[in-house]
Each structure stands twice: as structure tokens, then as C-alpha cells.
Amino acid sequence: MISESAGIENLTDLHQDITLNNNLQISDGENASFPKLRIRHVSKSFHSENGKTYVLEDINLDIKQGEFVCIVGPSGCGKTTLLNIVAGLEKADCGEVLANGNPVNGAGTDRVVIFQEAALFPWLNVIKNVEFGLKLKGMNRTQRKTTALEYLKMVHLSKFQSAHIHELSGGMKQRVALARALAMNPEMLLMDEPFSALDAQTRWILHFELQSIWLKTKKTIMFVTHNIREAVCLADRILILSTTPGKIKKEFIVDLPRPRDDNDVNVAEYSTRIMKILKTEIDKVVKCEMDADSCVECDIKCTSEESAKTDIGGGI
């Protein structure tokens, strides 16, 4: 259920491609095919000095087979926590997560995670890293080498198969991580801000690569990001998470043609609209992080004036 719709008035006259699912019903048995991932009433809190803080509160979400879903929210809204719960790396306080109909209880090879940092193992070379999961599955040497090479080709890195990890650039590392995850042939990919540490050009290239891989493999992807443009560029469906407590605030369907470009006019337009909705959440975060009597705008003014003064002083 989308619980918060107050404060966002002009959504109905959005671009017609954005279908706002205000009446998204979450009731069992409505979908003909059982969703790949089903999250029901998941809540998570942690104890801090001010008492109990809810990171996630009553999250309900279905992801269909082959769907690319992005979860967007300001930093600290619990989107990574949600992904970790789905991955089985963290436990929810209550609620349940069903992956392929089976309750999630710990990490599993059906849900491979790609982290913000590539998490490649430096003691193995590139192809051995891709083979890692296959080896654990018990695949034989030649078979896993062929499989690994196939996925390295998919991310255009077969040339670097025997390179060491410390020799790779950030973008190459993430591509190896992607190949490693895909080689496992998981039911779904869980991506936790995988491109946020990369420079803009690399990210732009990887957006294309990820889209083409997704079109080829039709994997179910849950992708967490704080970058709205990235979400619009990649996702079929975008979920906006509010902050403290983390709740699903809005949901958008993006049906622009693929492959999409970050700099495409339509992508930009969609992003601006979503940004407006997210702005109230970002303001909330900013307020929490700053003194009560200050504002961002006056800070910027003060600093620019001060630097002007020192410039003159330096000149004399």
C-alpha cells in the first residue's frame, strides 16, 4: 500500500508515460503468476540514544519475474537495509520475505548481491573470481572456466581474464563483480548502489552495459540507488522510500524505450518530476543534519563573501 499521498498534488497530470499506481493493491492471489520476490510487512528498527528508531516500517512489495526495480531514497532511509534483508544478510524484526515462494532465511545463491565496492577477492585473478561461486557449487574445472569466460565476454573483459584485481579500474572491478554474480545464474540480482563510487563517464557506460545484459538475460533485478537519474535510466519501476521511518512513499512505472541514455530528454524530465517528490524527504534529512537556526543558502552566501575578502587581502 502506498500510505503517503498527502503533499503531492499535481501528480495526476504528470507525463502520461508515468503511471502512478496510487491504487496499487497488495492482496494475495491477485497476481496470476506468483511474484519472484514478495516482501510482506517488513519492519526493522535499531536502538539509539533517543530510543527506538525505525529504519523500515511495514514494507510491502512484489517484484515480478524479469522486472527491473529501483529503490530510491535519501541517504539513511534504509534502502540498503531492505536489500540486505532480501539478501538474507540481515534479519527483519517482523514480516516475511519470500523469494520464489520460499521464505528467506539467510543468504542464498539464488539472490546474489553486488555491493557498492566490488568485493572482489584480491588473492584470485579476474577469471578465478568469476569462478568462485561456481567452484563452491561443485562445478568441474573446465566447465566453470568456460562459464566464467562466457560471462567475462558479456562484460567485455575476457582480455583481462588473468589480470590481478589491483590492476583494474573501479569500473572494470564492478564489471567483474557483475560477471561473477551473473555466472552464478541467480534467480535475482540485488544491486546495492553498485555504480555510486564510479565517475560519471564510467557510470554512463555501465548503465548501457547493464541494460543490454538485462535485456539479454531477463534477470529480476532489485537495484538500490540514491541517484534518481540512474533509477529512471535503468528501471521498469521505481519505488521512492521515505526516511525515518523508511516507508514506500511512491511508485512509478517508467516505460521509456530501451536502451535509455542518462542524458536523454525524457529521462531528464522524469527525473526532475521524481526529484520534486523526493525533495521533501531530502529537506527532512538536511534539517536533521544541520543546526536549527541555519540554512544551506546563507552558508553558501557567507563562504563566497569571505573568500572574496581574503582574495583582496591576499592581493595587498
Added chain:
Amino acid sequence: MPSILKRTIFFFLLICLWELLFRIRMWPEYILPSPVSVCKTLIYGFQNKTFVIGIVTSMRRIAIGYGISIIIGVLLGLLIGRIRIFEETLGSLVSGLQALPTICWLPLALLWFGLNDKTIIFLVIMGAVLSITIATDVGVKSVPALYIRAAKTMGARGWKLYLEVIIPAALPHIITGMKQGWSFAWRSLMAGELLIVCLGLGHLLMIGRELNDMSQVIAVMIVIVIIGILVDRLFFVKAEKRIRERWGLVKN
């Protein structure tokens, strides 16, 4: 001036000073032999195989003892590093025992094993095992949580997680511990061989003392230093550097 040249000149001057002290006859020859006679003893020792036998015997002992201490040290380190109850119990024992110089185990070892190789090997083990245990413990504790999470989502469980992820990830620390363990083991070996007379380089030192042959004592000391340095430089320093590079701990 390149540092190798400075070093050569320094050692040359040192030997000249030594020769000078010998020439002015301040001490009798059985207290301070000349560098030339030490050199002769060295060559003679290798020619008649006594030094070779000494080196082989000593290296065999340290290989056995050090090998065992790597196995025990890594296992103990893993237990202490990963399991709470072992950290609280065994961990405190290990850090407590570190205060005990290895040679203090000698009386106990003599009673347990007698005057033989086993006692010396036991001393070598006790010398190296604690360093390796502590380094492995530190290494295991500093394995990035991200590696373990990533490995878990790819299906690593139980002992495979240890073998495939935790031990390799801790390797930079383990190799540092092994390096330190090696130098402790080498010291313990010499101490043991000096006190228990059964071949080995330490024994050659004692023979030199008994025969009042100072040049043999100094020659054996030189051999001991050279072996110690060679193993450290040719193996550990290189291995440590390579591992740190591969693991991305050194920024080029």
C-alpha cells in the same frame, strides 16, 4: 653514492679495524683471531663438511618445528579470531605466554622429551607458534566484512568459508606473523642447540669454545647470521611485499 657502495665501504673499514686490533696484539690470538684465520676456518669448515652437516641438521630441525608451528599457529589463530569463547580463554593464555622467553621451556622440555632432537624441535615450536597465532588472530579479525558477505551470497559456508575466504584474506597478516615467528624460531633453535649437544650449528659453536678455537666460533656465528638474513630477505621480505601488492595494500 649508492647505498650498496656505502655498505661495502663500511664493512671493509670494519674488517680493517678488526685486523688492526689483531695486529697491535692487545689481546692474545685465542681471544681475538684475525679476520684471515676466521676466513680460513670458514673455508676449511665447508671443505671438510662439518659446517655443511651442521647447517643441514639445524635446517632439518627448524623445518620440522617451524612447519608444525605454522599449522598449530594458524589453527589456534582462527579459533581465537572467530569464536568468542576461545578468544576469552585461549586468547588470554596466548598473550600471557608471550611474556615467557622460549628458553624457559627448556627444563620442562628436557623432562618430557630428554636430551634429544624432540626437545629442540619443541623449543622451535614454542618460539614461533605464538607469533603466528597472534598474527592470524589479528588477520582474521581484520578480514573485511564485505568479503564474508559477498562469499556468503555466493554460497560459501562453514569450513569452505574459512579455506576460500578467511584464510586468504588474512594472509598479509599471517605472513608478517610467520616472518616474526621465523626469527624467534631461529633464535630458539640456536639456544637449544647450544645447551643440548647434538650436532647442529649451535653445537659447532660449543665445539669452538671447548677447543678454545675462537676463529671457529666467529666463523659459525657468521654462518648463522647469513642463513638468518638469507631466509628473511630471500623469502619473507619478498613474499610479504608480493602479498601486500596483490592484496592492494600498497599504493603504487
